[in-house]
Amino acid sequence: MSSRQRSKAPWRWVVIVVSGLATAGIFGAILNGPTPTHASPPPTPVVVQPAPSMSQLLNQDQGSSSGDLGSEGDSGPSQASQSRFVTRGS
Amino acid sequence: MGEVSRGFRAMNTNVVAVVVTDDGDRADAKIALAEVEALFAEIEAALSRFRPDSELSRLNRSAGQPFPASTLLYAVVDEALATARATGGLFDPTVLGALVAAGYDRSFELLPSRPLGSFPASGDTVRRTARRSDWRDVCLAPETRTITVPPGCGLDLGGIGKGWAVDRAAETLRRFRSFAIDAGGDIYASGHQADGTLWTIGVENPHDPTFSLLVLAVRDRAVATSTTARRRWQKNGRTQHHLIDPRTGEPSQSGVVAATVVADSVARAETLAKVALLLGPLAGLSILNAQPGVEGLLVLVDRRWIESAGFHEVRNGT
Numbered sequence: 001m002s003s004r005q006r007s008k009a010p011w012r013w014v015v016i017v018v019s020g021l022a023t024a025g026i027f028g029a030i031l032n033g034p035t036p037t038h039a040s041p042p043p044t045p046v047v048v049q050p051a052p053s054m055s056q057l058l059n060q061d062q063g064s065s066s067g068d069l070g071s072e073g074d075s076g077p078s079q080a081s082q083s084r085f086v087t088r089g090s
Numbered sequence: 091m092g093e094v095s096r097g098f099r100a101m102n103t104n105v106v107a108v109v110v111t112d113d114g115d116r117a118d119a120k121i122a123l124a125e126v127e128a129l130f131a132e133i134e135a136a137l138s139r140f141r142p143d144s145e146l147s148r149l150n151r152s153a154g155q156p157f158p159a160s161t162l163l164y165a166v167v168d169e170a171l172a173t174a175r176a177t178g179g180l181f182d183p184t185v186l187g188a189l190v191a192a193g194y195d196r197s198f199e200l201l202p203s204r205p206l207g208s209f210p211a212s213g214d215t216v217r218r219t220a221r222r223s224d225w226r227d228v229c230l231a232p233e234t235r236t237i238t239v240p241p242g243c244g245l246d247l248g249g250i251g252k253g254w255a256v257d258r259a260a261e262t263l264r265r266f267r268s269f270a271i272d273a274g275g276d277i278y279a280s281g282h283q284a285d286g287t288l289w290t291i292g293v294e295n296p297h298d299p300t301f302s303l304l305v306l307a308v309r310d311r312a313v314a315t316s317t318t319a320r321r322r323w324q325k326n327g328r329t330q331h332h333l334i335d336p337r338t339g340e341p342s343q344s345g346v347v348a349a350t351v352v353a354d355s356v357a358r359a360e361t362l363a364k365v366a367l368l369l370g371p372l373a374g375l376s377i378l379n380a381q382p383g384v385e386g387l388l389v390l391v392d393r394r395w396i397e398s399a400g401f402h403e404v405r406n407g408t
Contacts, residue, residue: 058394083292083305083406084283088275089317089348089363090103090252 091284092116096123100130101138101252103274107259110268110284119266126259126271133258136162137251139244146247154241156231164235167228170250173361174225180365182336183245184225224336248332252276253314253360260356276356277313290406296320296348297393304387305406308352314359316367317348335368344370351378351386352404362386371396 094116095108107126109119136145149157159167170183223240230237239245247254256271260278263269268281270289279289288309292302296319306313318333318341335342349367353359362384366374371388378386378398385404389395 058390058396083290083302085106085270085272085277085279085289086275086292086294086302087277087306087313087315087350088294088299089296089315089320089350090248090274090276 091286093284094119094123096120096127098127098130100127101134101255101273102140103252105130105271105273107263107271108269109263109266110281111266115266122263122266125262129259129262130255130273133162133251133255136160137166137247139246139248146245149237149239150244153239153243156229156234156236156238159235159237161235164230164237166247166251166254167237167245168230169254169357170245170247171225171228171230173250173357177361177365179225179336180368181249181361182225183247183249184223184228184239184243185246185334185336185339249364250357250361253312253356253358256312256356273356275315276360278311278356279308279313280310282309288406293350293387294348296389303389303395306352306404307406308404311352311404312354312356312359313350313352314356314363315348315350316360316363318342318367319347333364333367337368342368344368344374345391346370346374346388347391348389349374349386350389351384352401353381353384358384 091110091112093108094111095106097104097106099105105127107123109123111119134144135141138144139146139150141147145160145163149159149163167183170181173181174183223243227240227243228237228245252273253276256273256276256278259271260269260280263271263280266280268283270277270279275294277291279291282288288307291306291308291313293304293306293315295301295303296317299319316333333342334340335344344367346367346369349363351359351363351366353362362378362381363386366378366386366388368374369377371390374388375386375396375398378384385398385401387395387397387401
């Protein structure tokens with residue numbers, strides 16, 4: 001192999017790699033669908049500080065699978081007897 | 091340390107007062123507890139709207155003209171109007187007309203015997219006229235200690251009277267470091283129990299009164315609860331209760347079944363509980379969180395509950 005042929009070899013590899021990537025890109029586009037294009041950046045969502053949601057604030061009876069207070073579990077009559085007084089409303 | 095206690099009936103509920111004593115002041119404690127019972131009797135005689143001869147009933151009958159009031163009645167009406175101002179009228183002692191119109195025209199224990207839908211025309215008469223005026227039209231004249239209720243208007247001090255009585259009773263017992271007074275669930279607890287532990291107070295589950303939702307442990311604090319689960323009755327096929335929303339003149343439908351408030355006085359806890367209940371879950375919780383030294387818990391119609399930011403500080407075991 002002459003010195004001229006050896007100097008062309010790297011360019012051949014560059015052409016092979018570039019054409020390979022292009023082919024892979026075409027197949028990728030076929031497989032994944034067209035790449036979306038944006039004329040402008042997507043709008044930045046406006047973040048509104050939410051009030052505490054009910055789900056964050058809510059408690060429910062730990063002993064009740066249905067969430068019904070007093071249906072079963074820890075909040076039973078034994079708690080009432082553990083307290084000296086009971087506030088019950090009027 | 092020991093305890094001296096006294097139980098009695100007043101304001102249509104059971105009252106229990108307890109004083110923690112040592113051997114040296116038991117006799118004094120017994121005298122003080124007798125004074126507490128006499129105080130409740132005096133306040134009930136003045137403030138009951140179910141007693142025709144009470145001072146409040148006489149005031150309501152004299153609507154439209156200045157009524158010379160006792161120091162006691164004047165003080166309670168003054169506090170009730172101050173609370174109405176502070177809450178923008180959400181606490182309104184002049185909802186008597188709406189209460190009567192809803193059917194709550196006599197002591198609650200007598201209501202179930204009434205045939206449904208047969209409430210007297212007098213209730214409707216009061217409703218038609220009483221809502222023309224509200225708490226802003228009640229005039230106090232401190233120089234003559236007179237109260238003028240506008241014509242067609244009536245005062246109901248049931249929303250503040252019992253708490254006011256417990257607070258006055260607490261003043262009577264103040265010379266003892268540790269004591270507690272429970273008037274049908276409106277409670278003031280000072281110091282500690284005889285064994286040195288904090289006073290414990292269960293919060294009744296409004297959906298099932300045989301259960302406590304949780305237990306509070308308090309010292310030098312008042313606890314009161316407002317609920318729509320009690321004092322309910324039927325009128326014209328609709329369930330009524332005694333917590334009237336002044337904005338509608340109808341029993342509250344806010345989504346809150348019960349509000350329990352911990353505060354520095356029972357009257358304050360009682361009125362804040364009522365206001366929070368009327369406001370509904372989020373607004374009610376907001377107003378409790380905005381009050382210094384106040385914590386509260388709101389039980390909702392769907393059987394769940396929400397707590398104020400520092401409520402954990404008064405929960406037992408924390």
